[in-house]
Amino acid sequence: MRVLLLPLSLACLTTSHLSHADSTPLSLPTQVVLGSQQNQPDARLPLTRDSVSGAQLQPNALGANLSESLQRVPGILALNRENYAQDLQISSRGFGARAQFGVRGVRLVQDGIPLTMPDGQGQPALFDLDTLDRIDVLRGPLAALYGNASGGVIQGFSGEGPFYPTLENRTAVGNDGLWRSRLRYGAQHDAVNIQTSLARLETDGYRDHSATRRDTGSLRLGIDIDDVSSLTLLFNALDQPDTQDPLGLTADQLRADRRQAVAGSQVFNTRKSVRHQQGGMNYQRLLSNADQITLMIYGGTREVQQFLAFPGSGQFSGGGVIELDRRFGGAELGWQRQTVAFGLPVELAAGLTWDYQGEERLGFVNAQGRKGNLQRDEFNRVQGRDAYLISTWTLHPDWTLTAGVRHSQVRFSSDDDYLQDSNDDSGSSRFSQTNPALGLSYQWTPALSLYAAIGKGFETPTAQELAYRPTGSGLNLDLGAARSFNRELGLRLRQARTEVTAALFDTRVSDEIVTGPNQAVTGRNTFINAAESTRRGLELSLNQQLDHGLSFYAAYTYVQARFDSYQSEGDDFSGNRLPGVPRHSLFSELAWQVPDSNWRTALEAQGMSQRYANDANADSASGYAVFNWHASYRHSIGGLNLEPFVRVNNLADREYVSSLIVNGPGGRFYEPAAERSWLAGLSLEYQWR
Template sequence: MVAHIEPLSIGRERDAARLTSDVERRGHLVGRNIDHRYGSRALVGYIRKWRRQRAERRRGRNDCRPNHEPGQHDYFSPPSDAARRNGVATGDRLCYTSSRQPIGTQIVAEIRQRRANPIRLGVFVAVLAATLLPQIASAQDVRRTDSVVVTATRTEQRAFDLPVAIDSVDASRIQQDQLQINLSESLARVPGLVIQNRWNYAQDLQISSRGFGARASFGARGIRLFQDGIPATMPDGQGQTGSFSLASAQRIEVLRGPFSTLYGNAAGGVIAIFTEDGPQTPVAQMQAIGGSYGTWNAIAKLGGKARGINFVVAANHFQTGGYRDHSEASRDQFNAKLRFMLDSDTRVTLIGNTLYQPEAQDPLGLTRAQVQANRRQVDPAATLFDTRKTVGQQQGGMTIERKLGADTTLRLTGYAGQRAVRQYLALSGIADTSSGGVTDLDGNFAGVDARVTARLALAGGPLSLTFGAAYDRQDQARKGFVNNNGALGALRRDEDDTVHDQDVYAQAEWSPLPSLSLLAGARYSDVRFVSDDHYITATNPNDSGRLAFSHASPVAGIVWHAAKDVNVYANWGNGFETPTFIELAYRNIGTGLNFGLQPAISRSTEVGVKAYMFETQRVNLAVFSINTSNEIIIDAATGGRTTYKNAGKTHRRGVEAQWEGALGGGFSAYAAYTYLSATFAADTTTGTPPQLVAAGSRLPAVPANAAYAELAWTRADWSGFSAAVEVQYADKLYVNDRNTDAAPRYAVANARAGFEQRTGMWTLREFVRVNNLADRDYVGSVIVGDTNGRFFEPAAGRNFLVGASVNVRF
């Protein structure tokens, strides 16, 4: 599934030019012409001929329909072997009714009722779409110009031609009419991805991809994060989105499904942000945005090209008083990118960014009674212990790309950084074995990734091969102190934690036929944890230890180019997810790391269809099934401290659908829908003392249904006027594994409008945005498994943003 989120007419024109240059430069897989003469047209012709012959042989037999209409003909067929396996008896008939209509075929099947299986349903829908959509698309002569992405294959490919679910959100959606602080502003429209804004900057966003990562009490878990090819996820799988510079982002790619495992540990999905290149003519931008609750963001950006160096530099200062009491926060960010050619065959890219977020207050969650009494209040424990968090991070990296020949490229990426965190929890931690009520982390991280990509030919078809190796390391000093009602107290924990991974991977893409493409790969990961305990007393023994996990993750996919504007695909793969040091940090009983945790192993299957119709409409559909063993779940959560355990097996079954189209008259629309059934497949327990989690219980913080829709209107002749209405829906969110309570489902509407004026070297833009138009009271996210019952994090009521920017070219 693919959503290139921009007006179709603009995207097609720009991408067509870009792809043309790509074809001239590489002349291989990207932009290749696909011959479908031996694909769907031949199949449809054969089916029509077969139907005519069957009709002649069976002429005179009774209709399978009670009311036979003139101009329609019935064709009968005995059930196939596959149909019999699905429950169709030998004596049953399949009745195909074709009417004299220009488009489409009605299909009626007389079969026994069976319980729906999403994969079988997906295969049926894919085959049906492959048969019908080419009849619609064949009458068009429109060049397919989908977005170009790199996350799926590590080389530039049109997303439309890949057997994966991947979305690309461009800069206009990330920056225009937005605060430009949270990923939830622009990625809420991506199906399969759930990003809940906690309205709590001490805990970051709550992000899950197809249900992976929903358990995270803070930060991103189960999803790999990258900025310009540099990991924002540590080797143990824990990541933070706060360092992402949205003000200088060119696009964000979101990869879901099995192929995300090629990025290693914790790959339930991949979110990759790419910094824009500087324009050929230097441009300076100043932007100011302000709104409700004392929220404002000041942005400065400079980009251009000078003395052969392409550059972009962006900085911003964000501040908010917070929707709830005790939720003030501020953030300073800086991001820079330099790119230049060492020689005609070697390109160098330098990246550097910083984040400083001091004393972000943590209002904690609320109980149901507290939400009903005053949804903006803070729990007394938060003020008693002055819960807050400070984060500082600096990171730099370099990528060298070297052509080793006409069809071979070497890419080498290295990075290093430092991250410090101090968090005051809602407990004192005075006991000698408690690990403290203040967590202090100070760590360094670094890594390198090297890969070679070669473009060849095999059996007359183009072949692309990629081989690579990666090494990542994090060294962290972890300390814990007593929380003396908001003041730093005595030492209660002191250890040095190290985690590193050593991975090798390979990918191959081959087109043996003009209408068929194959994509396969594998990654072997070796992840090792070492903890050296320095806090040893009479009552607190030496808790040093080490763990090692390794796993091989194969994936494979196939695409049938059924027509010029219709692709049908399927993929399969497995992967693994190790516990993070945060998840290893505490035990329910005893001291030291929770070395009993084991990696979760997942096996995933997906089928889907991608299609253009009527020149301006795009439809994407994916159906998936994921089986996981040793699922890592929350055991208990108290005052900001969370313990984890392994459950048995879980099942995820889901459907993702998208539609985007230009409606004429300056109107365009977009809609996305996700259905996800994420359940425990076997009984397990949680908490102390253990409590039963029955098979069939839903995974917490994962909505069964989610949807996003948008209607936009632009009038360039009205001083660059644009406006849009957005609607977002989420089903109820269970708060724990036992499903004893849930945040109610909600639907909210937002509206935005803006103007743009261009005169000479100046470009001015103004906008206003209103969120939660109906002022609905709803819970935006939940804290999974909180033992105090403080599950609920209320979202803001009606709130607004206004902003203005000025760009000058010189």
């Protein structure tokens, strides 16, 4: 069965297939065949897109962190904090580098269902890596057509279950009590295709006070209703109780003992518990006039309890224990048509979206690791409404024009129910933006295509960034949205054994959201708008197939990211580099698939240049280069497939800083990476025929 899924918010930005010589209309790439092999990006669409699939998705790695596969994508930094309480740090062309937990500035989507909330905050732990077939990463001006994000989109596509019933177990163990095991089942049952998985991860953590247990589960049902319609049902869940948080280290603490936890983490028993469930449906139907419609509906719940490293007992402090009880959901209705306008083939896509999140936010005193008196009680809402129209015009067999516009409205509101402080902090804030995007591509030769694109984007504050004022209590409703103007030039060269991509980009941002003055008494971060910033850079990738089963891949990124105009509390940061953004970053891999054998091995190299830790550029993390090695062997015995694997990271035992807590309070910026570490595992798969 080939189940079709149509994520309409991605309406014209995925792939279609049309050879250079083909004179048929360019197919708008709205529908994605799940379970198919990795599709090549259409050379006639003016966008920057990279796909990760196959062995690249889980390169003999743990299989729990998106950073394992995204590190090979140019323009993307996917960093493991060695701290599961704060999730991964992911940024795109500098957008999102300031996020102190989770992901912002980059939209996360799986199977058309958003994993990014309406306020722009996303959690990469929600990706079900165990069932993914591929990950697409989009950057550049046309990414603005996705809505509330400036850095692009990371979209995962689940694979179909195999035709024959298949049961697989994959277990891995490593340093520091690391253990993860998953159980996955897939099969075709008449018109229903099923893919489901359960997994558990446990670790004592590289650093003190960083123990974690994470349980995940997912279910995907693909249903062929008839010849012209299909339905996909999705459900996933995450349960991560009492994940210890060692907090960031100062430079002196890093030098003294890189594995230590901050003293306050022990006193206040800093930790986070998360329970998340969400489900969705995606219905697609082809109408008699060749129009195509799609309806997507999703919803879920998220419960969070977090113990911070201070009591939070002051009058306006809001507490040192945060409890969030969130309900969220949304829907999208889309339409697509092929037609002719002004004598030219054109394809149109249009749609309406609605998203909602409502959460009760409570704050309590942290009484040395126990929940104390109530300090905050409010109900916050975020509602988003979008409308978009996208067109792709075949101007000539060699020339293609893509034009689109998206109008977005996002409204934040808060009802304050904590009136013991004699303040009613209820209020609301509304953001509205119309973002156009335009791109032109030229197929110079069958192997080489060129493109140019421009577009506007915007990025609202997240609910967490609005949560605290520099003084007093209540939401920081003075915080505005950041707006960007993006330009890009690129090329793609694809020959029999060689693929090369290159992109030059220039992005101007006004009202950049940055870390402002720390809140009085608590020292927690608040946020303000800087005036202007610029990101200019270059992305390069090379994929070369060599003889004797060898292949070489490299991805290089150069980013010059600066504040053009930024003053705060009497300090002038104009001309300073954006913190958390390295000027140079590189990933490369030399892989060997042993001919006439099931052995595969690879040597990886990755590194980056210096990164500043704060807006003042007074503190920084040094650049580094590390090497990793992994190998696997696959063997079959009847219907049973066995695949043992091994991985060694940081072969030279280098000490370096993986991620930075940008503008972290008290100079606690540094989250060190593990030194040399090992991982070994075994996959067992049985198929009934």
